[in-house]
Amino acid sequence: xxxxxxxxxxxxxxxxxxxxxxxxxxxxxxxxxxxxxxxxxxxxxxxxxxxxxxxxxxxxxxxxxxxxxxxxxxxxxxxxxxxxxxxxxxxxxxxxxxxxxxxxxxxxxxxxxxxxxxxxxxxxxxxxxxxxxxxxxxxxxxxxxxxxxxxxxxxxxxxxxxxxxxxxxxxxxxxxxxxxxxxxxxxxxxxxxxxxxxxxxxxxxxxxxxxxxxxx
Amino acid sequence: xxxxxxxxxxxxxxxxxxxxxxxxxxxxxxxxxxxxxxxxxxxxxxxxxxxxxxxxxxxxxxxxxxxxxxxxxxxxxxxxxxxxxxxxxxxxxxxxxxxxxxxxxxxxxxxxxxxxxxxxxxxxxxxxxxxxxxxxxxxxxxxxxxxxxxxxxxxxxxxxxxxxxxxxxxxxxxxxxxxxxxxxxxxxxxxxxxxxxxxxxxxxxxxxxxxxxxxx
DNA sequence: CGACTAATATTTACGCTGTAAACTTTCGGG
DNA sequence: CCCGAAAGTTTACAGCGTAAATATTAGTCG
Numbered sequence: 001x002x003x004x005x006x007x008x009x010x011x012x013x014x015x016x017x018x019x020x021x022x023x024x025x026x027x028x029x030x031x032x033x034x035x036x037x038x039x040x041x042x043x044x045x046x047x048x049x050x051x052x053x054x055x056x057x058x059x060x061x062x063x064x065x066x067x068x069x070x071x072x073x074x075x076x077x078x079x080x081x082x083x084x085x086x087x088x089x090x091x092x093x094x095x096x097x098x099x100x101x102x103x104x105x106x107x108x109x110x111x112x113x114x115x116x117x118x119x120x121x122x123x124x125x126x127x128x129x130x131x132x133x134x135x136x137x138x139x140x141x142x143x144x145x146x147x148x149x150x151x152x153x154x155x156x157x158x159x160x161x162x163x164x165x166x167x168x169x170x171x172x173x174x175x176x177x178x179x180x181x182x183x184x185x186x187x188x189x190x191x192x193x194x195x196x197x198x199x200x201x202x203x204x205x206x207x208x209x210x211x212x213x214x215x216x
Numbered sequence: 217x218x219x220x221x222x223x224x225x226x227x228x229x230x231x232x233x234x235x236x237x238x239x240x241x242x243x244x245x246x247x248x249x250x251x252x253x254x255x256x257x258x259x260x261x262x263x264x265x266x267x268x269x270x271x272x273x274x275x276x277x278x279x280x281x282x283x284x285x286x287x288x289x290x291x292x293x294x295x296x297x298x299x300x301x302x303x304x305x306x307x308x309x310x311x312x313x314x315x316x317x318x319x320x321x322x323x324x325x326x327x328x329x330x331x332x333x334x335x336x337x338x339x340x341x342x343x344x345x346x347x348x349x350x351x352x353x354x355x356x357x358x359x360x361x362x363x364x365x366x367x368x369x370x371x372x373x374x375x376x377x378x379x380x381x382x383x384x385x386x387x388x389x390x391x392x393x394x395x396x397x398x399x400x401x402x403x404x405x406x407x408x409x410x411x412x413x414x415x416x417x418x419x420x421x422x423x424x425x426x427x428x429x430x431x432x
Numbered sequence: 433c434g435a436c437t438a439a440t441a442t443t444t445a446c447g448c449t450g451t452a453a454a455c456t457t458t459c460g461g462g
Numbered sequence: 463c464c465c466g467a468a469a470g471t472t473t474a475c476a477g478c479g480t481a482a483a484t485a486t487t488a489g490t491c492g
Contacts, residue, residue: 124395164384
């Protein structure tokens with residue numbers, strides 16, 4: 001018998017793995033109905049448990065939201081890493097693929113992505129799990145930029161490299177989600193735009209290392 | 217006698233200019249206590265009016281939040297325009313100043329800035345006022361990029377120009393606010409970073425027009 | 433194996449919120 | 463001056479987060 005899922009019987013007093021079930025339900029709610037519909041009672045209802053049960057696993061509503069955010073950051077970091085591994089050995093391509101994956105993630109999971117950068121999660125000090133998840137996601141980009149800088153003279157911009165890389169894809173993602181670039185965009189179009197933008201930025205970084213003194 | 221402010225007497229049944237007073241109070245609350253504390257009752261209390269009075273001027277809570285967001289976008293657009301006017305005649309400098317002003321606005325009004333890009337305001341279709349305010353803000357950047365392209369061969373990237381420009385400063389602002397770049401940053405440091413980043417991007421755009429075929 | 437303890441889940445209750453409905457007060461145009 | 467419309471108030475209700483007390487189960491030690 002599986003140790004985590006004891007018995008098939010319904011209506012057990014103890015759920016067995018409520019914490020995970022709760023964040024799963026929470027992620028579901030966010031994806032389908034947006035962050036506004038995410039609440040302790042809603043999530044408890046969805047799992048089929050009393051409205052106070054979640055308090056055994058989360059201090060308060062903010063902790064639940066933070067858990068969903070952390071889940072999102074981990075997922076994003078994983079997808080970026082995987083996309084980079086698919087073009088291993090070519091650091092420049094890796095960086096571009098990472099950027100495209102970032103934008104694709106935002107377009108594919110708009111509600112979750114928005115929650116991850118919502119004001120509710122702005123102060124990450126109270127939620128260490130969320131803080132490290134967010135930092136590690138950013139860290140993946142940093143590593144890729146660093147590796148690029150190692151094999152290529154481009155992108156050796158010091159702290160400016162990862163900053164510009166992250167800023168570009170994040171800003172692009174937000175623009176796409178808020179439909180500031182026009183009507184809703186599907187995955188493939190978003191990828192094309194991201195490809196173009198990352199290429200532009202890449203050439204830009206390359207040039208910057210060459211003509212440093214040129215000023216506007 | 218001033219037509220908008222009739223009599224100095226306190227405790228009048230009709231407020232006279234409640235709509236504006238409400239958004240002013242709402243902006244105050246957002247700035248000091250964050251978007252989470254913004255509610256119809258809170259705002260009514262602050263103005264000294266019954267908790268149902270706001271419904272004569274806003275359909276619901278979402279409409280109030282949208283009004284605050286629109287206020288923020290208009291303020292941002294105004295500040296960008298003003299900073300650009302101070303270096304009129306030098307389109308390249310104008311674009312850079314606009315970017316710096318954008319970042320400075322975010323650092324100076326963090327809570328308001330976050331609300332402007334909060335999930336609550338993601339769908340602007342239901343709030344035309346907010347939609348046009350946001351579009352016009354983005355439009356200011358578009359115009360500046362276009363003017364730069366007119367006098368300078370740089371930045372002639374088609375749709376990519378404003379996209380990259382906006383993405384960069386927005387992403388940078390978010391990174392600064394979320395303290396992903398380290399401990400809290402004051403206005404002057406933020407300006408320095410923004411200056412460096414915009415210079416990098418400028419050189420990048422310039423180079424891109426030259427070596428278009430270069431690929432990562 | 434049985435009993436004690438800590439972890440987990442439930443019930444009840446309270447104050448807060450958004451908002452609907454009915455009411456009162458005031459403003460402005462014939 | 464009057465009367466309708468606009469603006470503000472009062473009352474009421476459901477849903478939310480959460481505190482406190484209670485009930486059920488799981489794991490551990492004798």
